[in-house]
Amino acid sequence: MDIKKVMVVGAGQMGSGIAQVCAAAGYEVVLHDINEEAVEKGLSRIKKQLQRQVDKERIEQKDMDNTVNNLATSVDLSNAANVDIVIEAAVENMEVKKDLFAQLDEIAPDHAILATNTSSLPITEIAAATNRPEKVIGMHFMNPVPVMKLVEVIRGLATSQEVFEAVEAMSASLKKTSVEVQDFPGFVSNRVLMPMINEAIYTVYEGVASPEDVDEVMKLGMNHPMGPLTLADFIGLDTCLYIMEVLHEGFGDDKYRPCPLLRKYVSAGWLGKKSGRGFYTYE
Template identity: 50%
Template sequence: MDIESVGVVGAGTMGQGIAQIFACAGFSVVLVDLSEATLKNAVGSMGGSLDRLVNKDKLTAVAKEGALARITTSTDYARLRTVDFVIEAATENIDAKLRILGKIGEAVRDDVVIASNTSSISITRLAAAISNPARLVGMHFFNPVPLLPLVEIVRGLQTGTQAVDVVRKLTAALGKTAIVVSSSPGFVVNRLLVPMINEAFCVLAEGVAVAEEIDAGMKLGANHPMGPLALADVIGLDVCLAVMDVFHADFGDPKYRASPLLREMVSAGFLGRKTGRGVYDYRPSHT
């Protein structure tokens, strides 16, 4: 199947990044979300992201304008009727994803492969939301999407070989590297990464070291490019908490209990860079 147009549902951080890289790779993109205001902000954010690439000589001004021209937005799922492939990139909440995937399944053609960008939720369970669940597959990008080269292709119990092959080819067309994994909570990367981040919050809460020293320890002692607490701020503390809660519920193992400090910070609205404050303070008066 030749894919020329792609639908992206969800205009948050991940949806924006996914729409951007597909557009930069020459695909026409239909970006769908609930409100015009959200979509307008998303287009502005993508423009800013592309500008930064132009300023770093990683993209030409002409390529930037071409990419933006290939992105259209809509609040109407019916616009997905014309796309050749669609990826759901909504918030990491299973009820929301099931609802959205149901709408996508009703809107797209019967031959269209549907992907989910979930970072931890069972693809097997999500596939139950659509007719012909063999066409649902996980396509897990990492934040920031334009920069990180990995895509986890996640195969649920129902996922067909054709769906995996389609996503593998798309991943290559985007210049990314794929690994194929089974639908176990957190897959590979987050199964290892998020519990480490959670443990960093436990270490911080216990007063073993301050945030800067915890991060410096992992950067200099384990050669990580970024410390776990700074990384949590990039990912979003709410996302980290949601992933830990999925692990705890699905595995039933107390070792996946979320740090009380992480939960408290999310309750306070300290979600990381996207809110201006997380473990660290990113507000202008504090930088």
């Protein structure tokens, strides 16, 4: 299965990062979102990231130019009609994804792979919205995509071996290390990470320690590069809550019950870095 042209659906932080690494690897990339403003913001983010790498002499100007030349933008989903793979990086909502995959199934050519960057939702359920469940797969990149080397490749119930191998080979071409994961709530990364973050929030909620001290323990005591509460703010507390709810519902186990303080912060609009306030305050 030869992949040459890629559509990335969703031009936010994750989608633009995926589009950047695909374009840098020589793929022809279409960056899609629902309106011109969103697409242009994503493209601007990519150019800013690349310029920073040029300024730091990590890449040459010609590398940046080649990457940008490999990028096209789209606000019309019908542009999926001539791609080899679609990588969806839209909002983490099952109904949105199912609707999107049903549309892509109608538009994309028969050979095209439909991949989702979901961080926690069932691949099998997303695939059921299409008539090609054997060509639907999870391709979960880590944030920030240009920096982080891991991709979780998640098989749905019907995902074919050919599709799995094609996505594994594509991940390698992006200079990523892929890990094969089965279709369980949270996969591996968030099944391990989110309960740790949730437990860190409980230690603040119960008055065990301040956010600063919790983070210090994990950085200096466990050699984590970033404390769990700083990381939660970076991910977005609304995203953390949503994933904990997916885990709680998916496993039916109260060890995944979201901390009440996490719910309170999200209800208050304290979503972390993107809103200016979470466990820490941001300019």
